[in-house]
Structures are given as C-alpha cells and as structure tokens.
Amino acid sequence: MIGDYSERLIVQEVSPRDGLQIEPRWVETADKIALIDRLSLAGFSRIEAGSFVSPKAIPALRDGEAVFQGLTRQPGVIYVALVPNLKGAQRAIAAGADELNLVMSASQTHNRANMRMSCEQSLQAFRDVVTVAGETRLSLNGSVATAFGCPFEGAISEDRVCALVDHYLELGMTGISLADTTGMANPRQVGRLVRRVLERLPAAQLTLHFHNTRGLGLCNVLAAYEAGARRFDASLGGLGGCPFAPGASGNICSEDLVNLCDEVGIDTGIDLSLLLELSRTLPALLGHDLPGQVVKAGRNCDLHPAPNFDA
Amino acid sequence: MIGDYSERLIVQEVSPRDGLQIEPRWVETADKIALIDRLSLAGFSRIEAGSFVSPKAIPALRDGEAVFQGLTRQPGVIYVALVPNLKGAQRAIAAGADELNLVMSASQTHNRANMRMSCEQSLQAFRDVVTVAGETRLSLNGSVATAFGCPFEGAISEDRVCALVDHYLELGMTGISLADTTGMANPRQVGRLVRRVLERLPAAQLTLHFHNTRGLGLCNVLAAYEAGARRFDASLGGLGGCPFAPGASGNICSEDLVNLCDEVGIDTGIDLSLLLELSRTLPALLGHDLPGQVVKAGRNCDLHPAPNFDA
Numbered sequence A, B: 001m002i003g004d005y006s007e008r009l010i011v012q013e014v015s016p017r018d019g020l021q022i023e024p025r026w027v028e029t030a031d032k033i034a035l036i037d038r039l040s041l042a043g044f045s046r047i048e049a050g051s052f053v054s055p056k057a058i059p060a061l062r063d064g065e066a067v068f069q070g071l072t073r074q075p076g077v078i079y080v081a082l083v084p085n086l087k088g089a090q091r092a093i094a095a096g097a098d099e100l101n102l103v104m105s106a107s108q109t110h111n112r113a114n115m116r117m118s119c120e121q122s123l124q125a126f127r128d129v130v131t132v133a134g135e136t137r138l139s140l141n142g143s144v145a146t147a148f149g150c151p152f153e154g155a156i157s158e159d160r161v162c163a164l165v166d167h168y169l170e171l172g173m174t175g176i177s178l179a180d181t182t183g184m185a186n187p188r189q190v191g192r193l194v195r196r197v198l199e200r201l202p203a204a205q206l207t208l209h210f211h212n213t214r215g216l217g218l219c220n221v222l223a224a225y226e227a228g229a230r231r232f233d234a235s236l237g238g239l240g241g242c243p244f245a246p247g248a249s250g251n252i253c254s255e256d257l258v259n260l261c262d263e264v265g266i267d268t269g270i271d272l273s274l275l276l277e278l279s280r281t282l283p284a285l286l287g288h289d290l291p292g293q294v295v296k297a298g299r300n301c302d303l304h305p306a307p308n309f310d311a
Helices: A016-023 A029-042 A064-070 A086-095 A108-116 A119-134 A158-171 A187-199 A216-228 A255-263 A272-279 A281-285 B015-022 B029-042 B064-070 B085-094 B107-115 B119-134 B158-171 B187-197 B217-227 B254-264 B272-280 B282-286
Strands: A009-014 A046-051 A078-083 A099-105 A139-145 A173-178 A206-209 A231-234 B012-013 B048-052 B078-080 B099-105 B139-146 B174-179 B206-209 B230-235
Touching: A009 A255, A016 A029, A016 A046, A016 A078, A029 A046, A029 A064, A029 A272, A046 A064, A064 A078, A064 A086, A078 A086, A086 A099, A086 A119, A099 A108, A099 A119, A099 A173, A099 B158, A108 A119, A108 A139, A119 A139, A119 A158, A139 A158, A139 B107, A158 A173, A158 A187, A173 A187, A187 A206, A187 A216, A216 A231, A216 A255, A216 B139, A216 B217, A231 A255, A231 B085, A231 B206, A255 A272, A255 B187, B012 B254, B015 B048, B029 B048, B029 B064, B029 B272, B048 B064, B064 B078, B064 B085, B078 B085, B078 B217, B085 B099, B085 B119, B099 B107, B099 B119, B099 B174, B107 B119, B107 B139, B119 B139, B119 B158, B139 B158, B139 B206, B158 B174, B158 B187, B187 B206, B187 B217, B206 B217, B217 B230, B217 B254, B230 B254, B254 B272
Parallel strands: A009 A046, A009 A231, A046 A078, A078 A099, A099 A139, A139 A173, A173 A206, A206 A231, B012 B048, B012 B230, B048 B078, B078 B099, B099 B139, B139 B174, B174 B206, B206 B230
Antiparallel strands: none
C-alpha cells in the first residue's frame, strides 16, 4: 500500500568512500575532491567523503587527509569519515571531518573477517573513540553491518540488532546505520526491523544502507520509508561492488534512487540532472561500466523523437 | 506498508517470446523447445512460448509452428502465443496455442511505430481475431503497451488506458495485460492504475508486465501486488532488452522476482533452484551476459565458508 510521501528523503552519498574503496584503479586526490565538490553542488546534505583506515588495508583511500583538507565546504553539508579505531578517529578529527562513522558487524564471524576482532573488542574500541570525540564538536554514527543477514552465518536475529543499537546509543552515539552489507534484506523484514529500531531513536538519527545485490535495493528503500525511515545511503552510479558475488551489484545507485523519489513525488533536494551528468563521468575515471540504470535509460522526461512514418 | 502476502503470485514466463525476439544470435528450434520444457518443469503455469508475426519483422521467432508442435505439454500449463493479426491467429491456432495475446499501444505514436497502424486499425483487426478464436477453445488476452508512459509522447492518461481495457473486455477478451513497455512506471502510479483496472475485471484476469529499465521493476511488482494484482510477466535472466536504451535492462528477471517472493513469503509454485540452473545456461546459448542478479549473487541461503582466522 502506498502511503504518505510528503516528508523529505535524505540521501547520504557514499561513493567517495564505500564506492571507491575497492576500485583497483587509483583515483587521484584532485579527482576525488572534484567528485565530492560536485556532489555537494548537486544537493547532497551528507557525503561520506573518505575513511581513515590503515593504508595497507585500503590503499585506494590512503589520501584521506588531503581529500578532507582540499574539499570546498558547502554550507549545511556534513562531511563524514569512516574510522575503524582511535587512531583513525584522531586522523579524521585532525583532517576536519564533521562526523565519524564507526562500523561493526552484528555477525561475529563477519566482524572477525572484516575487522579482525570480536564484536566485544569492537565495542571496547568504540569507547575510546567516543571519549576523544566527546571533546570535539563532532557527531558520531554507529553502523551495524550485516544487520539483515550474514553471508557466513545466515540469518541475524532482530533482537541482536536491537541490542547493538541500544549499546551504540548508551555509548553516546547520536546516529545509527543499519547496513544490509551483502544485499540479503527483503522489504517485509526491513519494515519490521525499521519499526522496532524507530522505537529507540527518532527517524532523523537513523540511516538505512542497502545493497542491490539481489535486485531488491529500491524495494527495501520504499519499505523502510513507509515504515518511517528518512535517511538512506546510496552511491553515484551504484559504485561499490559486492566482494562475494563477482558481477553482482553492491550499493544502491544514487541517481536511480533520486529518480524513484522524483517519480513518486518524494522530495530529496537533489538535482537529478546534475547527478546524471556527474555519473556519466565515472566510466572514464574508473575504466569500467557501472550498474546504474537511469544514466543508461535516461529520465522519463527525456522523450525520443517519433519515427518518420512516411519513410 | 507491507500488506497481506498470503495469495499466490503467478509468474508468466515470457523469455521464449519477449526475451528471444530481439536476440541477434539464432537459437535453434530444439534449444527453444528445451528451454520451454525446462521452464514448465520448474513450475511456471503460463509460458509465452512464441509469436506468429511476419518472419521478416521478427526472424528470431520464425519457427513458431515447430516450437509449439515440438514442446512437451505439462498438465495445467498454458502455452501462450503472441499474434499481431488474423493471419498470425490462424497460424497460432493451427500450431496448438492455448491462448492468444494481442498487443496494441495506448500511445498512437508508439502503435504506429511498433505496429504500423493507428490504434483504431489495431482494434478493428482484433475484431477479426476474436471472431476466429470464438470458434475454438482458446482464450484471448489483450495487452495495452505503453500503459504507464510512452517514450515518444510521454505521460499516458489513466482514462485512456481504462477506456482501452473496457474496449478489450467488450470485444470479448478475458485477459488483460498492462505493459510498462519502456520502464517508465513508478510504484505510486502502478498502485493507482491497478486499483482502477481491478474495478473492471477480477485479479485472475489481469497481468502486469513491467520492465526494469530504470531499476523499478520489482518495486512496481510489489506495489501492484499490494493493490490486488496477482499475475506478472517476467523473463528468465531478465532476457529482453530495451530498444531505446542500449545497456539498460528490459523485462524484469524471473528468478529475481521468484527470489523476492520466496524471501517475503509469497507463494509462486516455482522452484527457484531449477530456475537458477536454467538461467545459468543462457550466456552460453546467447553469447552474452544477462542482467539477472540472483544468478550472480546466489540465494541468501547459499552461505559462504567463513575465512580461516588463524591463517
């Protein structure tokens, strides 16, 4: 059932971080900065602009400091940095990030694979970050990866996810992200979990991070919006793959999401034309095609000339 | 809002017709028959198995007679033939089709481009088909192409679509398909139009045909299901492109739709494992990759081995 679409949907653009992090081709610092600056001009109010992880682990983003220091800040735009630990947080704070995003998995096995520590060790490390960030103006966001399923463990209990959300809030984080890291969520599950989590914090503090791995990314956005969620991660061109499924999509595509919103009448504040123009620059920058659909098909309003019937 | 998912969703498989019709590589008659037979064994109750169009217009399907006569009929499966006119209908009846599907566009411009006649001429031609089919046991389905938008004219009024549905029903057709021929539909529009059309005929007689051109195919299925629709066209692997957008998707993908239904608990009667196995044969048969996502990513239940943390 289609509900009330009158409230704005906030798209947090993650291509500069979650998109670029697994690209094999090096993207020059100046190109990263140009991308972020053009994204801010297209109307995004939140951009995950980089990460402060070990350069050995994520060489593609080893220039985080230079990126944050080089971008042209637009008023009202929040530039987010992903940080794995205290050292990363200190680097991000020094580089001028507005918000720190901390990630751990609801799945122990996935957290060990991704972070090389147990969930308990992750939470302990977050305490140190909270202490340091508490002395600054920065806000903190806690992401729960594999919140809708784990590629190693399978189903993740909703009680487990809710307990982690409670833990994050107790630690003092103001933002919470629920991430469908490998695209296992379905709309029914999404509606149910979003309603449970929104009993714990206001919609303005909750972000949903969906992948389109099995083609359900935008279905899940609609289900979450209809359950009350208002903020969603998305990536220009759908940049950012799925490490477990070569050829499958990863992040939902920003311009496809904005197009959906435009078509059903949900305001995003984002200029789709500018976004499509920017998306068209990606294949040359990265050396490969991207999964975004609207950039290939055009908008509904891009009409085709009628064939000449006399020919 | 997620509603009641207790009623079966019928998937009508269209890859042998709508999928293959624009493939440049010739698919042998025996391979077409094998595909259709394996689809019927996977649990589809309706298969659009071919068309009886001029072989000059659609050379890829010029073996319609041999295909229909060669397939192994499964009890309860309806084998549908697309026919453009009386001559096509006579050929389809002689070949043993169970149902004839007639197509015209709601858009005059698109109908002229696609059918080389006006909508009025199409309706007149359908009268002749209705007369001939009336002497047989065959059922007739009328498809309204560009029902959600036209790539030449833009928006199509819902009144226009409803008037054509009424016209089809008056002609004596028992089935109606609403086709989003170039992927312009959005979930809100779909819910509205489906509700209006279901005031005119029972859900068992209505089919929705969505394209995933702008990434909204499965969102539109859910919106239509929630508005009461129960039957949907889909194509194995997402076979069948969009002629106006090179690289963009066309038909929604059968196995991605069945996976969605399995995950949210909507019964389809289709065996997803068999379907994925069959989808994996398509790249070799056709010589190119296909847009289906689940065949690349695997099902949620296909877990990955956990990494060795001692390594």
